[in-house]
Amino acid sequence: MNPSEEDSKELTGSGSGSNDGGVWLDKHLDRLIEATNDLWRQTGSICLKCHAMDGAMNCLLCYCPRYEWDECGGDWDWVIRKDGTRIKDCSACTIPHQKEVVKRWLRNGF
Secondary structure: OOHHHHHHHHHHOOOOOOOOOHHHHHHHHHHHHHHOEOHHHOOOOOOOOOOOOOOOOEOOOOOOOOOOOOOOOOOOEEEEOOOOOEEEEOOOOOHHHOHHHHHHHHHHOO
16 A cells, blocks of 8 residues: 555545544644634634633633533523623633533534
């Protein structure tokens, strides 16, 4: 087998020892996550630093996919607005900004 055929098998996940291309999916997800780290630092970004975190903060899931869940697993509290409606204050939660969480959500397709 020539090198280009071997590369092709690795990319498609076919060939011995690989049956789903998971290595390439992981590499792609890592690149996507890296590209969306600390978006709040970019000039003109719609992302704001709304959480106190050490290290890189991933902004891909800026709107948390679990926001609508009462039992989301995060650290949040209700805020009562002037009109009496309530919204979740998730500023103490960093779950959707952690690399492994973002990667798991992307891998599972939300």
